[in-house]
Amino acid sequence: MTDGQPFRTGDTPLPDIVILTHKLTRDYDMGGEVVRALRGVSLQIRKNEYVAVMGPSGSGKSTFMNLIGCLDTPTAGEYWLNGQKVSDLSDDELARIRNKEIGFVFQTFNLLPRATALHNVELPLIYAGQPARQRREHAARALTSVGLGDRMDHRPNELSGGQRQRVAIARALVNQPSILLADEPTGNLDSATSGELMQVFGDLHRQGQTIVMVTHEHDIAAHAARVVTLRDGVIATDQLQAA
Amino acid sequence: MRFLEAVRLALQTIRTQKLKSGFSLLGVFIGVASLIGAWSIVNGVNRYMTEKFAQTLYGVNTFQLRRRPMFTPNVPDSVWRSWARRPRIRFSDAEALSAGLTVPVITAWQSSDNITVTYRDKQARDIELTAASERYFDIKNLRLALGRAFTAQENRAGAAVVVLGDAVAQRLFVDRTPLDRNVRIGGIAYRVIGVVERQGSILGFPLDRFVVVPALSPAQNLVNPPGILDAFLVKAQSEPEMRVALDQAEGIMRSRRHLRPRQDDNFALDTSEGVQRFWAGISRILVVVLPGVVVVSLVIGGIVIMNIMLMSVAERTREIGLRKSLGARRRDVLRQFLAESAAIATVGAAFGVVAGIGLTFLIAATSPLPARVSPASILLGVVMGASVGVIAGVYPASRAARLDPIAALRQE
Numbered sequence: 148m149t150d151g152q153p154f155r156t157g158d159t160p161l162p163d164i165v166i167l168t169h170k171l172t173r174d175y176d177m178g179g180e181v182v183r184a185l186r187g188v189s190l191q192i193r194k195n196e197y198v199a200v201m202g203p204s205g206s207g208k209s210t211f212m213n214l215i216g217c218l219d220t221p222t223a224g225e226y227w228l229n230g231q232k233v234s235d236l237s238d239d240e241l242a243r244i245r246n247k248e249i250g251f252v253f254q255t256f257n258l259l260p261r262a263t264a265l266h267n268v269e270l271p272l273i274y275a276g277q278p279a280r281q282r283r284e285h286a287a288r289a290l291t292s293v294g295l296g297d298r299m300d301h302r303p304n305e306l307s308g309g310q311r312q313r314v315a316i317a318r319a320l321v322n323q324p325s326i327l328l329a330d331e332p333t334g335n336l337d338s339a340t341s342g343e344l345m346q347v348f349g350d351l352h353r354q355g356q357t358i359v360m361v362t363h364e365h366d367i368a369a370h371a372a373r374v375v376t377l378r379d380g381v382i383a384t385d386q387l388q389a390a
Numbered sequence: 391m392r393f394l395e396a397v398r399l400a401l402q403t404i405r406t407q408k409l410k411s412g413f414s415l416l417g418v419f420i421g422v423a424s425l426i427g428a429w430s431i432v433n434g435v436n437r438y439m440t441e442k443f444a445q446t447l448y449g450v451n452t453f454q455l456r457r458r459p460m461f462t463p464n465v466p467d468s469v470w471r472s473w474a475r476r477p478r479i480r481f482s483d484a485e486a487l488s489a490g491l492t493v494p495v496i497t498a499w500q501s502s503d504n505i506t507v508t509y510r511d512k513q514a515r516d517i518e519l520t521a522a523s524e525r526y527f528d529i530k531n532l533r534l535a536l537g538r539a540f541t542a543q544e545n546r547a548g549a550a551v552v553v554l555g556d557a558v559a560q561r562l563f564v565d566r567t568p569l570d571r572n573v574r575i576g577g578i579a580y581r582v583i584g585v586v587e588r589q590g591s592i593l594g595f596p597l598d599r600f601v602v603v604p605a606l607s608p609a610q611n612l613v614n615p616p617g618i619l620d621a622f623l624v625k626a627q628s629e630p631e632m633r634v635a636l637d638q639a640e641g642i643m644r645s646r647r648h649l650r651p652r653q654d655d656n657f658a659l660d661t662s663e664g665v666q667r668f669w670a671g672i673s674r675i676l677v678v679v680l681p682g683v684v685v686v687s688l689v690i691g692g693i694v695i696m697n698i699m700l701m702s703v704a705e706r707t708r709e710i711g712l713r714k715s716l717g718a719r720r721r722d723v724l725r726q727f728l729a730e731s732a733a734i735a736t737v738g739a740a741f742g743v744v745a746g747i748g749l750t751f752l753i754a755a756t757s758p759l760p761a762r763v764s765p766a767s768i769l770l771g772v773v774m775g776a777s778v779g780v781i782a783g784v785y786p787a788s789r790a791a792r793l794d795p796i797a798a799l800r801q802e
Contacts, residue, residue, distance in 0.1 A: 251716070
């Protein structure tokens with residue numbers, strides 16, 4: 148739960164630990180100059196935790212997020228997701244993990260502008276290889292669960308910011324991932340809508356969803372049960388807070 | 391992502407971006423349309439040549455003894471001059487051949503020239519007068535619509551009777567019957583005894599502007615000097631028999647002309663193969679030039695598609711990043727963009743096929759060229775179009791597939 152627990156390679160992680168990183172390191176080669184974005188982050192996140200990752204820009208939180216989200220691979224260190232070591236998987240295997248285990252929610256929603264809400268939610272199921280009819284059923288159910296059952300045929304530009312972000316959440320959850328990974332989810336929303344979104348996250352957490360959220364807003368981070376602060380590529384603080 | 395999924399997605403993208411897709415498929419469209427159009431012309435003329443033209447001009451299993459070949463592409467002047475110095479075909483040559491050929495054949499004499507035919511105050515100018523013997527009609531497969539052809543007796547006697555081509559009958563008699571009327575051919579009165587069925591036209595040349603008179607009738611003087619004919623026609627019952635007759639005819643003529651073994655023939659034995667060879671020469675040029683045109687436009691079409699796909703990849707970098715973050719593998723992205731460019735090209739090719747067929751009908755309807763769509767060209771057109779799409783899509787699609795999802799997502 149806290150940083151600094153002894154960890155040896157080859158240990159079987161505890162069954163309820165979803166995310167386990169050990170000395171996770173990521174260097175970038177910027178035209179000959181090596182930028183050390185992460186300098187050994189060791190962290191464990193258990194099932195059904197609600198974690199906010201904070202930190203100023205350049206602290207490495209985006210890099211951390213990309214690694215956790217299997218969009219990137221570490222230069223050194225290990226990353227275990229659900230008991231599987233993912234830090235040395237191939238591209239295709241990482242794609243499969245992103246598809247099955249991780250649900251992304253982005254700051255800019257990242258919906259396909261020309262596709263309906265339903266089709267946007269269907270996308271992960273397409274890559275999971277689900278047949279069309281089943282796909283539509285699942286996507287419709289996910290949209291209904293975020294309260295957009297009557298907006299399925301709308302395109303993103305026909306939806307409000309909050310609705311768009313809820314489409315994105317439906318998309319993130321449609322494959323029932325192990326973790327919901329949100330990158331500044333309220334960054335493009337006004338405070339009222341942000342509040343609503345935090346309520347959705349709270350509900351999901353209560354239903355047992357593991358959530359990792361990157362944010363730089365303290366009042367948003369306040370909704371999480373645990374706040375991890377990164378600074379200069381290492382964990383500065385890791386605190387539980389009262390709900 | 392399965393293949394059908396990729397195709398569906400591609401068609402969706404095309405539908406939502408009609409204008410851009412329209413431009414990008416233009417090259418393939420033009421390529422395929424011109425392929426089918428041009429191929430149809432060659433195909434149509436080819437069939438025409440082999441099925442109708444050669445047979446109309448020569449007849450099946452038929453050869454002609456002439457002073458020089460009838461259809462000759464690109465003959466140098468020197469050859470023309472040597473042909474002009476050759477002796478002409480004489481009545482006696484024809485008689486010798488008739489007597490000397492041992493295979494069963496039917497034969498006819500033929501001499502032709504253009505003259506004017508008049509009936510009272512009406513004139514039909516530029517009419518082909520053929521002075522022929524009676525079997526001419528059988529060899530040329532000319533059937534009578536009205537009346538009868540002349541007989542062997544009439545031919546031998548040089549009777550002043552004439553069989554009209556359809557156009558001549560129409561011109562001079564409109565809807566009255568021409569039978570038993572007297573027309574004037576070179577000032578000589580000829581009694582009309584028959585009218586030939588309408589023959590139509592070949593490559594725009596009308597085939598009904600002729601009259602046929604007995605070879606030994608007075609008008610022979612209008613066509614050739616006494617004792618001379620243009621051609622001696624020989625029709626055998628089968629191809630092998632025709633070959634035998636052809637060899638015999640050559641032997642007889644060489645001995646009549648006293649040619650030594652090393653000397654070339656100074657006469658021509660023309661078969662329908664000659665015409666077909668003539669046409670084959672022309673169509674070979676088309677067959678060389680045509681693929682060039684098609685290849686050029688398909689290559690341009692491919693380049694256009696590749697450019698537009700590269701643009702599209704650049705524009706949709708974020709989408710690609712998103713799809714990757716949602717679990718799309720490299721091959722999924724590759725397949726998506728390949729399917730898209732193949733679909734664009736195939737749709738272009740499909741429109742090209744439709745336009746090519748339309749063009750073909752237009753050509754067939756408005757020009758004398760007997761264009762005819764070849765099914766093979768449709769297949770080839772679509773296959774080539776689709777392949778152009780796939781080939782042009784490889785580079786943009788592999789660029790898309792190689793995109794780093796993080797960088798792609800970050801892009802504005």
